[in-house]
Amino acid sequence: MTVSNGVNGHKNTAGLLNWSYFKNVVNGELETTTNTRHSINPATGEPGPEVPVATLDDVERTLNAAKAASEKWSEVPYSERQNAMLAYADALEVEKENFSQILTQEQGKPLVFARLEVDLAIHWMRTIAKLELPEERVVEDDKEIIVRFTPLGVTVGIVPWNYPILLAAGKIAPSVMAGCPIVVKPSPFTPAGDLKLVELAQPFFPPGVVQVLSGDDSLGPILTEHPIPAKISFTGSTFTGKKVMESASKTLKRVTLELGGNDPAIVTDDVDIAAVAAKVAGLAFLNSGQICLALKRIFVQESIADKFLEAMVEATKTLKVGPGTEPDVYLGPIQNQMQFEKVKTLFADIQTEKWKVAVGGSGKGPEGKGYFITPTIIDRPQLDSRIVKDEPFGPIVPFLTFKDDEEAIRLANDTQMGLGASVWSNDVERANRIARKLHAGNVWVNTHFELDPRFPFGGHKESGIGTEWGVDGLKSFCNSQTLYLKKVPA
Incomplete structure (x- = not known):
């Protein structure tokens, strides 16, 4: 009742x-x-x-x-x-x-x-x-x-x-x-x-x-x-x-x-592109990106990068933005005006930094008074740009690439944060090898954000x-x- x-x-x-x-x-x-x-x-x-x-x-x-x-x-x-x-x-x-x-x-x-x-x-x-x-x-x-x-x-x-x-x-x-x-x-x-x-x-x-x-x-x-x-x-x-x-x-x-976190996802060249791209998009934009453990830097091996980005864009387009009371909504609003304005400054950088937008990019969502932002992917921005270095805590992520495993590890570890990370690969031994070299308190293989209260949870570095x-x-x-x-x- x-x-x-x-x-x-x-x-x-x-x-x-x-x-x-x-x-x-x-x-x-x-x-x-x-x-x-x-x-x-x-x-x-x-x-x-x-x-x-x-x-x-x-x-x-x-x-x-x-x-x-x-x-x-x-x-x-x-x-x-x-x-x-x-x-x-x-x-x-x-x-x-x-x-x-x-x-x-x-x-x-x-x-x-x-x-x-x-x-x-x-x-x-x-x-x-x-x-x-x-x-x-x-x-x-x-x-x-x-x-x-x-x-x-x-x-x-x-x-x-x-x-x-x-x-x-x-x-x-x-x-x-x-x-x-x-x-x-x-x-x-x-x-x-x-x-x-x-x-x-x-x-x-x-x-x-x-x-x-x-x-x-x-x-x-x-x-x-x-x-x-x-x-x-x-x-x-x-x-x-x-x-x-x-x-x-x-x-x-x-x-x-x-x-805070600036969690990387490392995607190797042997994955099922469509399946993994959909999962990565979902984990990047879950809770409108307002999770310390959300995926915030997407690193994909160069040989599949274009196809993976295309699939990730298509998956992102299916994620409905709107009030949480409406059916099938995946992204609700940014929680408060202060965070909303902070995230919008990243959208202002699109013009000044000449970033290439793969999907989204307007910084707007459904009409109305809510703090809505359409999920956005920035295609291969400079590695020293704010979208890569800082934690946005909103639905905007950089899409980046790497040549080999050593470069992937180096790029993933190039941050003052160290909360979470994940490796996505059909070669589980390879993925496990990469995972052990990542500087983060929580590292997953072929998933992300799966926590268990039986085990300790914490971060490295800042x-x-x-x-x-x-x-x-x-x-x-x-x-x-x-x-x-x-x-x-x-």
Whole structure:
């Protein structure tokens, strides 16, 4: 059954939450603030729901509640934490359609991909809940050596606007499982879904364990500089990540930074051109290119370059641009006006740099108020051009070529980023050989962007510090402690 609840006109499936309001969660209580703000629906320009703007007092009360909760939550048996997280994931599954609708409304992505994001969030929560953090033990004649992992303390999770539900869940789950209360700070561009995600957690965890503060641009620095948090888990741009690291250094907070990417795809001359070109186009323009792991530099072997480009152009032309509520849409809008204007500067370079446009090129999408951009491929720009060197975070990519494997590796590694990369070839041994020489934290063969919460995820170079997810990700929320226990009396 569906009910209309007045949240900007979209219908919501009856579930566990009341979707007529969006509030901060402080010490288990729902709170609003005197001043409120709202996001903008990037497909229509209409205002989103009103959300709080946290004050300094809100921050102090929230962090002190988290600190108080930390003492008790760190002592809760791991099996009880697992049961609570699994129950929380079940509740999210009940509310899947409501979260999908709000994702499309405030983030802009097509509804089919919004539903997929919520499915992934549920999968991440369940999988991370089932990971274990066993003690490491060595027994010798005169002593026993034990390495154990103890909770760091309070975590601040700073969530971006491109995958707000998945990435919030991907911070909440390991932090809470490791015994660390977490304060979630949503992006000001996509606050509503994360406010509800944390509200949904309240029946399953003690007050103060999972909290959320919506705010403006001043909130992040206040949280990262505050002395109470022991760790900052940040996903966002490399520029902002450096600011977070600088701020956290004042109290030597631990940081996990998942930052930007400039992911290359290396396509060798033995591939099925039509099939691979369609996959590469889809992965370059997924989420309108607004993914740190999206393909952003396409390197194709010279002998097939023209045919591959032709096939990629044809595949790109089939990708429908429009509001995420319309059927068969693949590219929704750019999420916010600031990013929209930034991406459009690359289209201005087409004229000044005399780039050759293979498809797209206008920087425009469907008529209306939305931040739409038609997917665009630039044919063989200069290797030192901005479209090659910088991360566009929008639906525009350079098409480049290479002569042999050595050149492909050199060109792919010629970047300050190192988040992801992929190799596409029918010769799997050749592809695996190339993959091992790429300087990136995540490398795929004959696919891209397939992540697994059982394994660590992180970047090389300026794409990040530390890793998320997997057992290594759990450990990043812990101090390691080595106990040397003598068996003989003093």
